[in-house]
Amino acid sequence: MPLPSPSLRRPLARLAQASRAAYPTWRHRLLFLFGGLCVGLAAVVMAKLADGAQGLFRQMRDTWSWIPFLLAPAGFALAAWLARTVFPNAQGSGIPQVIAARAIDAPALRHSLVSLRVAFGKIVVMCLGLLCGASIGREGPTVQVGAAIMAAVGHLTPERMRGLLLAGGAAGVAAAFNTPLAGIVFGIEELARSFESKSSGLIVATVIAAGLTSLAILGDYTYFGTTDARMPLSAGWLAVPVIGVLGGLLGGVFSRIVILFGTGLPGRLGALADGRPVLFAALCGLGVALCGAASGGTIYGTGYEEARAILHGEEAARLDFAPLKLAATVLSSISGIPGGLFAPSLAVGAGLGAALHPLFAGLPIGALVLIGMVAYLTGVLQAPITAFVIVTEMTQDHAMMIPLMIAALIADAVSKLVCREGLYHALARGIVLRSAQANPPSLA
Numbered sequence: 001m002p003l004p005s006p007s008l009r010r011p012l013a014r015l016a017q018a019s020r021a022a023y024p025t026w027r028h029r030l031l032f033l034f035g036g037l038c039v040g041l042a043a044v045v046m047a048k049l050a051d052g053a054q055g056l057f058r059q060m061r062d063t064w065s066w067i068p069f070l071l072a073p074a075g076f077a078l079a080a081w082l083a084r085t086v087f088p089n090a091q092g093s094g095i096p097q098v099i100a101a102r103a104i105d106a107p108a109l110r111h112s113l114v115s116l117r118v119a120f121g122k123i124v125v126m127c128l129g130l131l132c133g134a135s136i137g138r139e140g141p142t143v144q145v146g147a148a149i150m151a152a153v154g155h156l157t158p159e160r161m162r163g164l165l166l167a168g169g170a171a172g173v174a175a176a177f178n179t180p181l182a183g184i185v186f187g188i189e190e191l192a193r194s195f196e197s198k199s200s201g202l203i204v205a206t207v208i209a210a211g212l213t214s215l216a217i218l219g220d221y222t223y224f225g226t227t228d229a230r231m232p233l234s235a236g237w238l239a240v241p242v243i244g245v246l247g248g249l250l251g252g253v254f255s256r257i258v259i260l261f262g263t264g265l266p267g268r269l270g271a272l273a274d275g276r277p278v279l280f281a282a283l284c285g286l287g288v289a290l291c292g293a294a295s296g297g298t299i300y301g302t303g304y305e306e307a308r309a310i311l312h313g314e315e316a317a318r319l320d321f322a323p324l325k326l327a328a329t330v331l332s333s334i335s336g337i338p339g340g341l342f343a344p345s346l347a348v349g350a351g352l353g354a355a356l357h358p359l360f361a362g363l364p365i366g367a368l369v370l371i372g373m374v375a376y377l378t379g380v381l382q383a384p385i386t387a388f389v390i391v392t393e394m395t396q397d398h399a400m401m402i403p404l405m406i407a408a409l410i411a412d413a414v415s416k417l418v419c420r421e422g423l424y425h426a427l428a429r430g431i432v433l434r435s436a437q438a439n440p441p442s443l444a
Contacts, residue, residue: 032164035153036171036209039146043175043210044217046123046145050138053130054301061133061297068133068289068300075132076285077278079125079337084277087121089113091336092262094122094144096427098169099191100435101147102162103428109435111151114165119148126338133288133300135328136339139176143191143340146172150206166191171210173390177342178214182390190383190424227311227366227395239360240403243353243371244410250352251345251379251411252418254330259423261334263430277336284335291328295321299328303347310350311369311395322351341380341423346391349376370400375407379415382422384408 060067083091089112101113112118122141129136150168154160169191174183261273273280291299298306298321306325309315329344353372357365370391378387388404421429 031153032150032167032206033209035150035164035168036206037213038149038153039168039171039206040175040210040213041217042119042123042145042149043142043172044214046126046138046142047176049123049127050130050302053127057131057133057300061300068292069286071131072133072285072289072292073282074285075128076134076288076335076337077282079128079132079134080281080335081278082121082125082128083336083338087118087125089118090121090125090338092333092338092427093140093340093424094142094338095140095169095190095340095424096431097144098147098165099424099428100431101151102165102191103432104435110161112435113431114144114148114151116148116152119145122338129332129337129339130301132285133292134285134332134335134337134339135288135291135299135301135303135325135344136332136337136341137302137343138340139173139342140340141338142172142176143169144172146170146175146210167206171206173342175210175214177390177394179390179393182386182393183210185389186383186386189385190381190422227370227397236360236363237403239356239363239368240371240406241410242359243356243368244375244407245414246356247349247352247372247375247377247407248379248411248414249418250326250348251376251381252415254326254380255382255415255423255426256419257330258333259419259421259426262427273334281335281337284331287331288328291324291331295324299325302343303350304343307343307347307350307369307373310354311366313365317351317354319355322348322355325351342377342390345377345380346373349373352376367400367403370395370397371403371407374404375411378408378411380423382412382415382419384412387411 057071060071080091089097097113097118101110104110104113122144126136126138126141146168147165148168150164150171151161154164166187170183170187172183173186174180261270264270264274288300295318298318303325306315306317306321310317325344325348329341329348332339332344333341349372350369351372352375353368353370354365356372357363357368360368374387374391377391378384381387384405385408388401388408391404392398392401
Protein backbone atom coordinates (compact mmCIF):
# COMPACT_ATOMS: atom_id res chain seq x y z
CA MET A 1 0.00 0.00 0.00
CA PRO A 2 1.53 3.37 -1.00
CA LEU A 3 2.34 5.81 1.76
CA PRO A 4 0.47 9.13 1.97
CA SER A 5 2.04 11.95 0.09
CA PRO A 6 4.20 14.36 2.12
CA SER A 7 1.46 16.98 1.79
CA LEU A 8 -0.96 14.73 3.72
CA ARG A 9 1.41 13.40 6.35
CA ARG A 10 1.51 16.55 8.46
CA PRO A 11 -2.31 17.00 8.67
CA LEU A 12 -2.74 13.31 9.49
CA ALA A 13 -0.06 13.54 12.17
CA ARG A 14 -1.72 16.62 13.69
CA LEU A 15 -5.09 14.85 13.63
CA ALA A 16 -3.65 11.79 15.38
CA GLN A 17 -1.97 14.00 17.98
CA ALA A 18 -5.22 15.90 18.61
CA SER A 19 -7.13 12.62 18.95
CA ARG A 20 -4.66 11.33 21.52
CA ALA A 21 -4.89 14.60 23.45
CA ALA A 22 -8.72 14.60 23.36
CA TYR A 23 -9.11 10.96 24.39
CA PRO A 24 -8.70 11.50 28.16
CA THR A 25 -11.20 14.38 28.10
CA TRP A 26 -13.86 12.39 26.27
CA ARG A 27 -13.18 9.32 28.39
CA HIS A 28 -13.77 11.38 31.52
CA ARG A 29 -16.94 12.89 30.10
CA LEU A 30 -18.33 9.48 29.22
CA LEU A 31 -17.49 8.25 32.72
CA PHE A 32 -19.31 11.24 34.23
CA LEU A 33 -22.37 10.57 32.05
CA PHE A 34 -22.27 6.93 33.09
CA GLY A 35 -22.10 8.07 36.71
CA GLY A 36 -25.15 10.28 36.17
CA LEU A 37 -27.08 7.34 34.74
CA CYS A 38 -26.13 5.28 37.79
CA VAL A 39 -27.27 8.07 40.14
CA GLY A 40 -30.62 8.23 38.37
CA LEU A 41 -31.03 4.46 38.61
CA ALA A 42 -30.09 4.52 42.31
CA ALA A 43 -32.66 7.26 42.95
CA VAL A 44 -35.39 5.19 41.30
CA VAL A 45 -34.43 2.09 43.30
CA MET A 46 -34.41 4.11 46.53
CA ALA A 47 -37.84 5.54 45.73
CA LYS A 48 -39.28 2.07 45.11
CA LEU A 49 -37.72 0.64 48.27
CA ALA A 50 -38.86 3.60 50.38
CA ASP A 51 -42.43 3.31 49.09
CA GLY A 52 -42.41 -0.41 49.76
CA ALA A 53 -41.12 0.05 53.32
CA GLN A 54 -43.75 2.68 54.07
CA GLY A 55 -46.48 0.54 52.57
CA LEU A 56 -45.48 -2.45 54.67
CA PHE A 57 -45.45 -0.33 57.85
CA ARG A 58 -48.89 1.02 56.97
CA GLN A 59 -50.26 -2.50 56.50
CA MET A 60 -48.87 -3.63 59.86
CA ARG A 61 -50.26 -0.55 61.60
CA ASP A 62 -53.69 -1.08 60.06
CA THR A 63 -53.65 -4.71 61.23
CA TRP A 64 -52.25 -4.11 64.70
CA SER A 65 -52.80 -0.59 65.99
CA TRP A 66 -50.32 -1.15 68.82
CA ILE A 67 -47.42 -2.22 66.56
CA PRO A 68 -45.73 1.23 66.34
CA PHE A 69 -45.08 1.18 70.10
CA LEU A 70 -43.06 -1.99 69.63
CA LEU A 71 -41.68 -1.48 66.15
CA ALA A 72 -40.54 2.15 66.39
CA PRO A 73 -38.35 1.87 69.54
CA ALA A 74 -36.83 -1.45 68.46
CA GLY A 75 -36.35 -0.34 64.87
CA PHE A 76 -34.82 3.00 65.84
CA ALA A 77 -32.39 1.24 68.19
CA LEU A 78 -31.35 -1.26 65.52
CA ALA A 79 -31.00 1.46 62.86
CA ALA A 80 -28.86 3.62 65.16
CA TRP A 81 -26.62 0.66 66.01
CA LEU A 82 -26.18 -0.28 62.35
CA ALA A 83 -25.43 3.34 61.35
CA ARG A 84 -22.77 3.66 64.04
CA THR A 85 -21.06 0.27 63.98
CA VAL A 86 -21.71 -1.55 60.70
CA PHE A 87 -22.07 1.47 58.39
CA PRO A 88 -20.31 4.41 60.10
CA ASN A 89 -20.97 7.83 58.54
CA ALA A 90 -24.37 6.65 57.31
CA GLN A 91 -26.18 8.55 60.07
CA GLY A 92 -28.46 11.50 59.51
CA SER A 93 -29.36 13.26 56.29
CA GLY A 94 -26.23 12.57 54.24
CA ILE A 95 -25.96 16.12 52.92
CA PRO A 96 -23.60 17.26 55.73
CA GLN A 97 -21.34 14.31 54.89
CA VAL A 98 -21.12 15.44 51.26
CA ILE A 99 -20.36 19.04 52.28
CA ALA A 100 -17.70 17.77 54.70
CA ALA A 101 -16.19 15.49 52.05
CA ARG A 102 -15.77 18.47 49.72
CA ALA A 103 -13.95 20.34 52.50
CA ILE A 104 -11.57 17.49 53.41
CA ASP A 105 -8.32 17.11 51.47
CA ALA A 106 -7.22 13.70 52.77
CA PRO A 107 -8.48 11.05 50.28
CA ALA A 108 -8.91 8.37 52.96
CA LEU A 109 -11.06 10.58 55.19
CA ARG A 110 -13.09 11.77 52.22
CA HIS A 111 -13.63 8.18 51.09
CA SER A 112 -14.94 7.24 54.55
CA LEU A 113 -17.80 9.72 54.06
CA VAL A 114 -18.78 8.93 50.47
CA SER A 115 -17.80 5.32 49.84
CA LEU A 116 -20.03 2.79 48.13
CA ARG A 117 -20.17 0.85 51.41
CA VAL A 118 -21.61 3.91 53.15
CA ALA A 119 -24.04 4.39 50.25
CA PHE A 120 -25.26 0.79 50.52
CA GLY A 121 -25.65 1.13 54.28
CA LYS A 122 -27.51 4.41 53.83
CA ILE A 123 -30.11 2.74 51.62
CA VAL A 124 -30.54 -0.30 53.88
CA VAL A 125 -30.84 1.58 57.16
CA MET A 126 -33.01 4.35 55.67
CA CYS A 127 -35.51 1.70 54.52
CA LEU A 128 -35.37 0.14 57.99
CA GLY A 129 -36.25 3.53 59.50
CA LEU A 130 -39.25 3.93 57.18
CA LEU A 131 -40.30 0.38 57.93
CA CYS A 132 -40.44 1.40 61.60
CA GLY A 133 -42.42 4.59 61.05
CA ALA A 134 -39.64 7.20 61.20
CA SER A 135 -40.52 10.68 59.95
CA ILE A 136 -37.75 10.89 57.37
CA GLY A 137 -37.29 11.43 53.63
CA ARG A 138 -35.08 9.82 51.00
CA GLU A 139 -33.69 12.94 49.29
CA GLY A 140 -30.80 13.56 51.70
CA PRO A 141 -29.68 9.93 51.50
CA THR A 142 -30.01 10.14 47.70
CA VAL A 143 -27.58 13.09 47.73
CA GLN A 144 -24.98 11.08 49.65
CA VAL A 145 -25.53 8.00 47.49
CA GLY A 146 -25.22 10.14 44.34
CA ALA A 147 -21.99 11.68 45.60
CA ALA A 148 -20.61 8.23 46.48
CA ILE A 149 -21.41 6.90 43.00
CA MET A 150 -19.75 9.85 41.28
CA ALA A 151 -16.71 9.55 43.57
CA ALA A 152 -16.38 5.87 42.67
CA VAL A 153 -16.82 6.50 38.93
CA GLY A 154 -14.37 9.41 38.91
CA HIS A 155 -11.64 7.92 41.11
CA LEU A 156 -9.25 8.19 38.15
CA THR A 157 -9.59 11.98 38.25
CA PRO A 158 -8.95 12.89 41.91
CA GLU A 159 -8.18 16.48 40.94
CA ARG A 160 -11.86 16.91 40.03
CA MET A 161 -13.24 15.15 43.11
CA ARG A 162 -14.90 18.24 44.60
CA GLY A 163 -16.73 18.85 41.35
CA LEU A 164 -17.74 15.20 41.14
CA LEU A 165 -19.21 15.24 44.65
CA LEU A 166 -21.07 18.42 43.82
CA ALA A 167 -22.46 16.95 40.61
CA GLY A 168 -23.47 13.69 42.28
CA GLY A 169 -25.29 15.49 45.08
CA ALA A 170 -27.11 17.80 42.68
CA ALA A 171 -28.12 14.85 40.51
CA GLY A 172 -29.45 13.08 43.61
CA VAL A 173 -31.89 15.92 44.35
CA ALA A 174 -32.88 16.21 40.68
CA ALA A 175 -33.59 12.49 40.31
CA ALA A 176 -35.32 12.12 43.69
CA PHE A 177 -38.02 14.68 42.87
CA ASN A 178 -37.83 14.95 39.04
CA THR A 179 -36.71 18.56 39.54
CA PRO A 180 -33.59 19.18 37.41
CA LEU A 181 -33.50 22.96 37.95
CA ALA A 182 -33.80 22.52 41.71
CA GLY A 183 -30.95 20.01 41.62
CA ILE A 184 -28.67 22.50 39.89
CA VAL A 185 -29.69 25.34 42.22
CA PHE A 186 -29.24 23.14 45.29
CA GLY A 187 -25.75 22.18 44.18
CA ILE A 188 -24.75 25.82 43.78
CA GLU A 189 -26.62 27.38 46.70
CA GLU A 190 -26.28 24.74 49.40
CA LEU A 191 -23.56 22.20 48.60
CA ALA A 192 -21.04 24.68 47.18
CA ARG A 193 -22.34 27.99 48.60
CA SER A 194 -20.81 29.59 45.51
CA PHE A 195 -20.81 29.34 41.72
CA GLU A 196 -17.96 27.21 40.42
CA SER A 197 -17.69 27.79 36.68
CA LYS A 198 -15.40 24.79 36.19
CA SER A 199 -18.03 22.48 37.67
CA SER A 200 -21.10 24.00 36.01
CA GLY A 201 -20.93 21.84 32.88
CA LEU A 202 -20.26 18.72 34.93
CA ILE A 203 -23.28 19.43 37.16
CA VAL A 204 -25.61 20.03 34.21
CA ALA A 205 -24.43 16.93 32.33
CA THR A 206 -24.78 14.70 35.39
CA VAL A 207 -28.22 16.10 36.24
CA ILE A 208 -29.34 15.49 32.64
CA ALA A 209 -28.11 11.89 32.71
CA ALA A 210 -29.74 11.19 36.07
CA GLY A 211 -32.96 12.92 35.03
CA LEU A 212 -33.18 10.99 31.77
CA THR A 213 -32.73 7.72 33.64
CA SER A 214 -35.54 8.56 36.06
CA LEU A 215 -37.69 9.79 33.17
CA ALA A 216 -37.17 6.58 31.19
CA ILE A 217 -38.19 4.38 34.13
CA LEU A 218 -40.86 6.42 35.92
CA GLY A 219 -42.09 8.61 33.05
CA ASP A 220 -42.68 12.36 33.12
CA TYR A 221 -44.41 13.39 36.33
CA THR A 222 -44.70 16.23 38.82
CA TYR A 223 -43.96 15.20 42.39
CA PHE A 224 -47.08 16.75 43.95
CA GLY A 225 -49.16 16.87 40.78
CA THR A 226 -50.00 20.00 38.79
CA THR A 227 -51.78 22.83 40.63
CA ASP A 228 -53.29 26.08 39.39
CA ALA A 229 -53.45 28.02 42.66
CA ARG A 230 -53.44 31.81 42.33
CA MET A 231 -52.88 34.74 44.68
CA PRO A 232 -55.17 37.62 43.59
CA LEU A 233 -53.89 41.10 44.42
CA SER A 234 -55.89 41.85 47.55
CA ALA A 235 -55.58 42.08 51.31
CA GLY A 236 -55.07 38.32 51.26
CA TRP A 237 -51.43 38.93 50.40
CA LEU A 238 -50.98 39.53 54.13
CA ALA A 239 -50.80 35.74 54.31
CA VAL A 240 -47.40 35.80 52.60
CA PRO A 241 -45.47 37.62 55.35
CA VAL A 242 -47.47 35.92 58.12
CA ILE A 243 -46.71 32.42 56.87
CA GLY A 244 -43.18 33.48 55.95
CA VAL A 245 -42.49 34.58 59.53
CA LEU A 246 -44.06 31.48 61.09
CA GLY A 247 -42.32 29.11 58.69
CA GLY A 248 -38.95 30.77 59.22
CA LEU A 249 -39.40 30.75 63.00
CA LEU A 250 -40.42 27.09 63.22
CA GLY A 251 -37.77 26.03 60.72
CA GLY A 252 -35.09 27.93 62.61
CA VAL A 253 -36.12 26.31 65.90
CA PHE A 254 -36.01 22.89 64.26
CA SER A 255 -32.51 23.51 62.90
CA ARG A 256 -31.25 24.85 66.21
CA ILE A 257 -32.44 21.74 68.06
CA VAL A 258 -30.89 19.35 65.53
CA ILE A 259 -27.60 21.28 65.54
CA LEU A 260 -27.45 21.20 69.36
CA PHE A 261 -27.79 17.43 69.37
CA GLY A 262 -25.54 16.98 66.34
CA THR A 263 -22.66 19.03 67.75
CA GLY A 264 -22.89 17.93 71.38
CA LEU A 265 -25.66 18.93 73.76
CA PRO A 266 -24.50 19.66 77.33
CA GLY A 267 -26.21 18.18 80.39
CA ARG A 268 -27.78 14.81 81.11
CA LEU A 269 -29.72 14.65 77.87
CA GLY A 270 -26.55 15.25 75.89
CA ALA A 271 -24.73 12.61 77.95
CA LEU A 272 -27.51 10.14 77.16
CA ALA A 273 -27.46 10.93 73.44
CA ASP A 274 -23.65 10.63 73.22
CA GLY A 275 -23.01 7.91 75.82
CA ARG A 276 -26.01 5.66 75.19
CA PRO A 277 -26.92 6.34 71.56
CA VAL A 278 -28.86 3.11 70.99
CA LEU A 279 -31.00 3.64 74.09
CA PHE A 280 -31.52 7.28 73.12
CA ALA A 281 -32.63 6.22 69.64
CA ALA A 282 -35.14 3.79 71.19
CA LEU A 283 -36.58 6.59 73.31
CA CYS A 284 -36.85 8.78 70.21
CA GLY A 285 -38.70 5.94 68.48
CA LEU A 286 -41.13 5.76 71.39
CA GLY A 287 -41.68 9.50 71.08
CA VAL A 288 -42.46 9.11 67.37
CA ALA A 289 -44.98 6.36 68.20
CA LEU A 290 -46.68 8.68 70.70
CA CYS A 291 -46.84 11.44 68.07
CA GLY A 292 -48.31 8.92 65.65
CA ALA A 293 -51.01 7.88 68.09
CA ALA A 294 -51.90 11.53 68.82
CA SER A 295 -52.11 12.35 65.09
CA GLY A 296 -54.21 9.38 64.10
CA GLY A 297 -51.27 7.84 62.23
CA THR A 298 -50.67 10.74 59.83
CA ILE A 299 -47.11 11.70 60.87
CA TYR A 300 -45.28 8.51 59.95
CA GLY A 301 -42.95 8.26 56.95
CA THR A 302 -42.09 10.96 54.44
CA GLY A 303 -45.44 12.78 54.68
CA TYR A 304 -45.80 12.80 50.88
CA GLU A 305 -49.32 11.34 50.76
CA GLU A 306 -50.59 13.69 53.47
CA ALA A 307 -49.02 16.79 51.89
CA ARG A 308 -50.38 15.93 48.44
CA ALA A 309 -53.88 15.37 49.82
CA ILE A 310 -53.80 18.70 51.68
CA LEU A 311 -52.49 20.56 48.65
CA HIS A 312 -55.22 19.30 46.34
CA GLY A 313 -58.02 19.68 48.91
CA GLU A 314 -58.63 15.94 49.00
CA GLU A 315 -58.35 15.81 52.76
CA ALA A 316 -58.68 18.46 55.46
CA ALA A 317 -55.54 18.81 57.54
CA ARG A 318 -55.85 18.41 61.28
CA LEU A 319 -54.79 21.48 63.24
CA ASP A 320 -52.26 19.37 65.13
CA PHE A 321 -50.75 17.77 62.02
CA ALA A 322 -47.98 20.36 61.51
CA PRO A 323 -46.75 20.48 65.16
CA LEU A 324 -46.91 16.70 65.55
CA LYS A 325 -45.14 16.10 62.24
CA LEU A 326 -42.50 18.64 63.25
CA ALA A 327 -41.99 16.90 66.61
CA ALA A 328 -41.76 13.47 64.96
CA THR A 329 -39.20 14.79 62.47
CA VAL A 330 -37.13 16.32 65.27
CA LEU A 331 -37.10 13.00 67.14
CA SER A 332 -36.22 11.07 63.99
CA SER A 333 -33.41 13.51 63.15
CA ILE A 334 -31.74 13.61 66.56
CA SER A 335 -31.97 9.83 66.95
CA GLY A 336 -29.05 9.40 64.56
CA ILE A 337 -30.78 7.12 62.06
CA PRO A 338 -30.33 7.84 58.33
CA GLY A 339 -33.03 9.96 56.71
CA GLY A 340 -33.65 13.18 54.83
CA LEU A 341 -35.53 16.35 55.74
CA PHE A 342 -36.97 17.66 52.47
CA ALA A 343 -40.18 15.61 52.27
CA PRO A 344 -41.07 15.80 56.00
CA SER A 345 -40.38 19.56 55.94
CA LEU A 346 -42.68 20.00 52.95
CA ALA A 347 -45.37 18.08 54.84
CA VAL A 348 -44.96 20.30 57.92
CA GLY A 349 -45.19 23.38 55.70
CA ALA A 350 -48.33 22.04 54.03
CA GLY A 351 -49.94 21.51 57.42
CA LEU A 352 -48.90 25.00 58.52
CA GLY A 353 -50.45 26.66 55.47
CA ALA A 354 -53.65 24.65 55.77
CA ALA A 355 -53.99 25.44 59.49
CA LEU A 356 -54.01 29.17 58.70
CA HIS A 357 -56.74 28.87 56.06
CA PRO A 358 -59.53 30.00 58.46
CA LEU A 359 -57.68 33.31 58.90
CA PHE A 360 -57.43 33.83 55.12
CA ALA A 361 -60.63 32.14 53.96
CA GLY A 362 -60.75 34.26 50.80
CA LEU A 363 -57.62 32.58 49.44
CA PRO A 364 -57.48 29.10 47.89
CA ILE A 365 -56.07 26.59 50.31
CA GLY A 366 -53.62 25.38 47.65
CA ALA A 367 -51.93 28.79 47.57
CA LEU A 368 -51.54 28.84 51.36
CA VAL A 369 -50.15 25.31 51.33
CA LEU A 370 -47.52 26.18 48.72
CA ILE A 371 -46.46 29.26 50.69
CA GLY A 372 -46.26 27.17 53.86
CA MET A 373 -44.09 24.57 52.11
CA VAL A 374 -41.63 27.16 50.84
CA ALA A 375 -41.54 29.11 54.10
CA TYR A 376 -40.89 26.15 56.37
CA LEU A 377 -38.43 24.45 54.00
CA THR A 378 -36.52 27.73 53.75
CA GLY A 379 -36.54 28.04 57.53
CA VAL A 380 -34.96 24.60 57.86
CA LEU A 381 -32.42 24.81 55.02
CA GLN A 382 -31.78 28.57 54.87
CA ALA A 383 -31.60 28.06 51.10
CA PRO A 384 -34.43 30.27 49.80
CA ILE A 385 -33.77 29.89 46.07
CA THR A 386 -33.72 26.09 46.32
CA ALA A 387 -36.96 26.15 48.32
CA PHE A 388 -39.11 28.13 45.91
CA VAL A 389 -37.58 26.54 42.80
CA ILE A 390 -38.16 22.99 44.04
CA VAL A 391 -41.78 23.66 45.08
CA THR A 392 -42.49 25.37 41.76
CA GLU A 393 -41.05 22.43 39.82
CA MET A 394 -42.93 19.94 41.99
CA THR A 395 -46.28 21.53 41.14
CA GLN A 396 -45.66 23.36 37.82
CA ASP A 397 -47.49 26.34 39.35
CA HIS A 398 -45.53 29.28 37.94
CA ALA A 399 -48.29 31.78 38.78
CA MET A 400 -47.25 31.51 42.46
CA MET A 401 -43.60 32.30 41.82
CA ILE A 402 -43.60 35.88 43.16
CA PRO A 403 -45.42 35.17 46.47
CA LEU A 404 -43.23 32.10 46.97
CA MET A 405 -40.10 34.20 46.46
CA ILE A 406 -41.29 36.78 48.99
CA ALA A 407 -42.17 34.10 51.53
CA ALA A 408 -38.76 32.45 51.07
CA LEU A 409 -36.86 35.70 51.64
CA ILE A 410 -38.88 36.51 54.76
CA ALA A 411 -38.51 32.98 56.15
CA ASP A 412 -34.77 32.99 55.50
CA ALA A 413 -34.29 36.26 57.39
CA VAL A 414 -36.39 35.08 60.36
CA SER A 415 -34.70 31.69 60.49
CA LYS A 416 -31.26 33.32 60.69
CA LEU A 417 -32.39 35.30 63.72
CA VAL A 418 -33.05 32.00 65.50
CA CYS A 419 -30.24 29.89 64.03
CA ARG A 420 -27.29 31.87 62.67
CA GLU A 421 -25.64 29.02 60.78
CA GLY A 422 -27.31 26.81 58.19
CA LEU A 423 -28.23 23.35 59.40
CA TYR A 424 -26.24 21.28 56.92
CA HIS A 425 -23.10 23.42 57.11
CA ALA A 426 -23.13 23.46 60.92
CA LEU A 427 -23.36 19.67 61.00
CA ALA A 428 -20.69 19.39 58.28
CA ARG A 429 -18.33 21.57 60.32
CA GLY A 430 -18.76 19.15 63.24
CA ILE A 431 -17.94 16.19 60.98
CA VAL A 432 -14.77 17.89 59.71
CA LEU A 433 -13.65 18.73 63.26
CA ARG A 434 -14.25 15.19 64.51
CA SER A 435 -12.35 13.79 61.53
CA ALA A 436 -9.42 16.09 62.24
CA GLN A 437 -9.37 15.10 65.92
CA ALA A 438 -9.58 11.37 65.16
CA ASN A 439 -6.88 11.61 62.48
CA PRO A 440 -4.39 14.32 63.48
CA PRO A 441 -1.84 15.27 60.82
CA SER A 442 1.55 13.58 61.04
CA LEU A 443 4.44 15.70 62.37
CA ALA A 444 7.01 13.71 60.44
